[in-house]
Amino acid sequence: MFTIEELEELVKDCKKCRLYKKRTNLVFGEGVTNTILMFVGEAPGADEDRMGRPFVGKAGQLLDKALTALDFERKKNFYITNICKCRPENNRTPMEDEAEACLPYLRRQVLIIKPKIIVCLGATAAKYIIDRNTRISQIRGQWFERKGYYLTATFHPAALLRDESKKRLMWNDLKKVKAKYDEILQEL
Ligand code: URA
Numbered sequence: 542m543f544t545i546e547e548l549e550e551l552v553k554d555c556k557k558c559r560l561y562k563k564r565t566n567l568v569f570g571e572g573v574t575n576t577i578l579m580f581v582g583e584a585p586g587a588d589e590d591r592m593g594r595p596f597v598g599k600a601g602q603l604l605d606k607a608l609t610a611l612d613f614e615r616k617k618n619f620y621i622t623n624i625c626k627c628r629p630e631n632n633r634t635p636m637e638d639e640a641e642a643c644l645p646y647l648r649r650q651v652l653i654i655k656p657k658i659i660v661c662l663g664a665t666a667a668k669y670i671i672d673r674n675t676r677i678s679q680i681r682g683q684w685f686e687r688k689g690y691y692l693t694a695t696f697h698p699a700a701l702l703r704d705e706s707k708k709r710l711m712w713n714d715l716k717k718v719k720a721k722y723d724e725i726l727q728e729l
Contacts, residue, residue, distance in 0.1 A: 545574050545653050548646070552626065558642040560584075560627035560635075566593030570622025570650060572615040577725055578718070579656035580604075581647065583665040583697065584625035584635050595621050600699040604662070607698075607712060611719045620654055622647065624669050640669055651690075657725050659690055660718055663697025670694075682714040684721070691721060 543551070549569045555561060568585040571594055588598030596604055605615075613619050625635040625643045635643075651659070661667040664677040671685055671692050685692040695714035696707045 543649070543653065545650065548649055548653065552646050555626070555643075555646075558627075558639045560625065560629060560639055563630055564627040565590045567626050568593055568595050568623060568628075569626055569646075570595055570620060572620035573618060574620060574654050576619055576654065577657040577729075578613070578619040578660070578722055579651070579654060579658070580619060580621040580660045580662055581666045581670060582621070582623045582662040584623050584632075585628040586632050586699075587628070590628040595623055596698075600697070600702060603701060604698040607715055611715060613719070613722075620650075620656070622650060624666055634665060640665070644669060657689075657691060658718060658721055659692050661692070661694035663694075663700065666697075667694040681710070682717060684717075691725075693718065693721075 552569060553567050555567060561567075568589045582596060585595065586598050586600070589595055589601070595601070608614070608619070615621060624640050624647060626646060629635050629639065659670060661670050667675065667677050667680060671680060671694060677694055677696065681694050681696065683693065693714070696711045698711075701707050701711060
């Protein structure tokens with residue numbers, strides 16, 4: 542089994558799909574790796590591509606603000622990554638073959654980190670992690686137990702930038718994540 546650093550080293554020159562051609566940096570993921578909590582988004586945007594770090598643009602800052610209010614911090618208690626590790630041009634939704642090419646890396650990350658809770662940020666993450674045929678508005682805030690993981694989904698933070706009314710709903714979803722996190726820590 543690889544360490545997360547070894548895996549990142551292996552992945553960084555990936556050319557398994559067309560997205561490598563236009564990337565500045567591959568965005569592998571970051572945060573603490575001895576954690577029970579993992580967040581998964583869609584794919585890097587322009588800021589992330591430039592910096593090689595996930596969720597550092599406007600949407601990421603909004604997410605960090607909400608998470609900090611719940612005492613969740615990348616340097617302290619969670620890991621964050623994306624379904625696709627390279628930026629699709631113009632921030633389009635990743636194509637199925639791009640997501641399929643990249644998913645083995647996410648599976649490896651999960652096997653190494655062994656989170657108990659995986660939070661899907663937005664429809665793309667929910668599609669590939671929870672259910673291919675569902676809508677984010679239908680499943681958000683619910684728990685799905687699979688193979689020892691607690692899976693849940695909430696809106697992508699970029700959706701909140703477009704529609705303020707989603708903020709309260711996402712906040713409710715994140716509070717459920719916090720409650721589950723505290724519950725699991727108590728049991729450990
Ligand atoms: N949106 C995502 O889904 N992931 C990022 O890392 C940034 C924006």
